[in-house]
Amino acid sequence: MAGFTENALSKKLADLNSSQQSIQTLSLWLIHHRKHHAAIVRVWYRELSKAKEHRKLTFMYLANDVIQNSKKKGPEYGKEFGNILKKVFEHMSYLDSDDKTRTGLLRLLQIWEERGVYDAKQIKEMKMAFEKNINSEPPKKKSKVEKAFDEKMSNSKEKPVFNVSAKNKEQGYHDIQKMSSKESRQHIVRERKKSETEVEIEIDGRKEVHTTLSPHRALPAGDPPEPEELIKALLDLENSASSDAVVRERIASLPPEVSEVSLLSKLEDKGAADKLSVQVNEALQLLMDYNGRLAEEMEDRKRVSAMLRDFLQAQKDLYTQAEERLEEYTDKLQKVYLVRQELKSHIQNLPDLTQLPDVTGGLAPLPSAGDLFSMH
Template identity: 55%
Template sequence: MSAFTESALLKKLSELNPSQQSIQTLSLWLIHHRKHHTVIVQTWQRELQNVPEPKKLTFMYLANDVIQNSKKKGPEYGKEFSNVLPKVFGHIGETCSSDKLLGSLGRILNIWQERGVYDPKAIADYRARMHRETNAGTTANAAGNGSETAAGHKHNHNSSGSGNKAERSEKREKRKHEERHMKSKRPRGSHHQSVSVEPPAAEAENGHTPPYLPLGEPPEPEELIKALTSIENSASSDALVRERIAKLPPEISEISCITKLEDKDKAKVLAKQVNEAVDLLNEYNARLSAEMEERTKLAAMLRDFQAEQKELLAQAEQRLDEHKKKLAKMLGLQKEIHDHLSNLPDLTQLPDVTGGLAPLPSAGDLFNTLH
């Protein structure tokens, strides 16, 4: 994984697009470099204020991904983003009027509130700033769980009706989200539940890839193994039931066979066979529907687990690279020490001085020697 520099971050933010791969890749990179979270969040905020309106939503999806998927590693990003989100939502409320943008941001706030990402009061404040409401409106909004806005405390944006229009759009998106949540709210395991989050249909128009929203934290290995094991005993692998269905007599599905009935007893026998076949097929179809839901949840679990493993792999590769560099330095130092030792004199080659050294000549002896 590439090293962190502010110029590298700016380049990656400029290349960011609404696809799942783009958002998830940059999110993993940011989480990997979370020790630079202060600079990263400040740069993200500054760049968000300068990008066009459609890309502001992509920036918010990126922040959402980082905030939710970094919780296991530490609270740095959650706290740092909470320092700038009030200004960010205020900026969006002042400069943006797109129903699509405001509705999508409303969905993100609903997810944060549902999953306890931020305090409900903070989320109510973000919502109020996005719709340019006063403090009194914020208080009323918080009391109503963010679903209603106090009348008389709104500021119009561009026109007198734009605030109401944006609010209606957000409420509509919230209702859709709650309906999807109630349909899909089934335990995924003993630890936590997975809430399926789908982008609005409008975001997949014009051939654009829908933006990515994480389903939740990566599952524990035991939970994933349990889900995989349950799939092994799924309806689609039940050979006995499929064989029973394949052996059903053809006359129970052919209307023309009714005309061939000769008496009441045969009609009763056929009716009994049809009823048994309907019960069998209804039960099997219900099992197949349940299997489809389980496989959808399993696919989400595998995706999140794979994303976490990729991040851990990148971290392991970085640590391996660091230790290889340290090993190279140690080997170089070892060679220098060996070379230094080989250049030192061999003490075993010096003359034996066990009996003591000869006395040094006196000054007189030296003088006489010179003459």
């Protein structure tokens, strides 16, 4: 199908970020070019193996989106990815990944199991592959699937190399086991119905409807928020309890009798004591309500702080990618300058056509073959 090249896909994968829009757009492009599914999965695997560890989960989210949304048009991607996912999970288990990545991978397995993306046997093999290499060294022998896939990639210039280290992933694996109860499955079904949305995106001049089966927001916490979401959270903090001047003034204007035990001796009669009792109860309720609001504000601030951290990390990643791309294109620009200089030099060395003899009247006819070989 016109418009697809492996180099184009490599560049798109290099520009991929963890936002829902980025994943959906590239997913639709890949589905649009599903005729090249074998090459696409090969390049995806190659680029995932070279990507930094914090970006590998985004590659898995992309694969998940392609696998699930391509089922309407054919099983090509599901089968092609299915041939290597066990190997991918096995290698991912060696990586020095953080909790977010491990939980995200296990969450994908849970989604695939719940939605029947892969059968129970395949899911079990992927889980075992992700679990069996805990505290182990990378395997030296390759399975038949690995050998077949390596042979399939033999024509590629760059072969996948994983920078691995042994680290205990057991806690992350057991987290997924806790989700196996009936209540958890029912919760996931409700979440799926709630989160499934359709968006219309234009790809290569054609508008296509994309169903977000496992959207960015439904995946584990820690993903960078969308800018609008972060802005809204920051604006909400402006109306937080600590900024409520009215309540703070009411608390500051409370009479000292409600908080000073030593002043109780100044009460003269039962009426004054009853009046003070009412004031104390009102002050207690006011302070309890305000303390509750402050506690909620503290939780909101922690949440916003985490959002800011994830957002800044995502922006740093994008900045790093942009710097790498800038360096790459700067090198290409220098090469273009050199070619231009060579071209100018070559042009200057060409003969001046204006100095050639005038041949307006035409050239003499070339001799025929008979003229050349005739005997005089």
